[in-house]
Amino acid sequence: MSWEGKSAPDFTLQDQEGKEHSLSDYQGQKVLLYFYPRDDTPGCTIEAQQFRDRLDELRSHGVQVLGVSRDTVRSHEKFARKESLNFPILADPEEVVVNQYEVLRQKNMYGKQVMSVNRESFLIDEKGVILRHYGKVKPAQHVQEILDDLT
Template sequence: MSEVAVGKPIPDFVAASTHGDISQETLHGRTTVVYFYPKDSTPGCTTQAQGFRDHHQDFADAGCQIVGVSRDSLKSHANFTEKQGLPFALIADPDENLCELFKVMKMKNMYGKQVRGIERSTFLIDKQGVLIKEWRGLRVPGHVDEVLKAVREQA
């Protein structure tokens, strides 16, 4: 399986989500934001999900769908979705298949210890399934607005 690169089609994949299986094929035909986040119900991840939730209609109006990805289980995602009122799919990637495909697994410092985890990252994929923009190692404040601006410029 090849990895993703800007200007190239994303490789084939199939992953379980809160909205059923999602694949490269099911994303085809719509602009898609795929965002990777470390963990359900943590402060930064909750703020990020709320930002995408609050702007969900703006993304939809621009012809774009949103998909979140973390290593959490579908059960955890279902609870997070219900608690936060998330209108978009969350992919469960406990085996890190998508994380590896998108190269988002990094060594990070947490409370003075090195731990392996997801580097907060967002990817913009066009209607033909080509990766057109990526944000890696991002900060949550202002990020959703930046992604929405890029989606509108692309539309």
């Protein structure tokens, strides 16, 4: 499915502090909505650190970063504290938003079929329209890729 030009599905989820965030809360600014498999795993940690370390650059382009995984608020709280994250990471343990954005995929892990969140991101404009869908994300290069698209 091509996401570009479509309205981003709205949602409401809790962040690592239990505060609710809805996509519609961010009307008037760009949002980088990034989905990741699990808190405190190698690739996810690298990606979160990149967003943390380069958040000011993204904000200078009017971008709010929101991370989403199936982990719980408690898991997010521990991960955010451990990595000093300076942006909301949203808990979707009921898999509502990962299904809305079609990032939950069947994968083969150690010979077993499991459902896992695919590492994907969506750059959403000020009116809630998807500008760019990043389907194959490399954690260490992703923030630079987004910044290149914004300039």
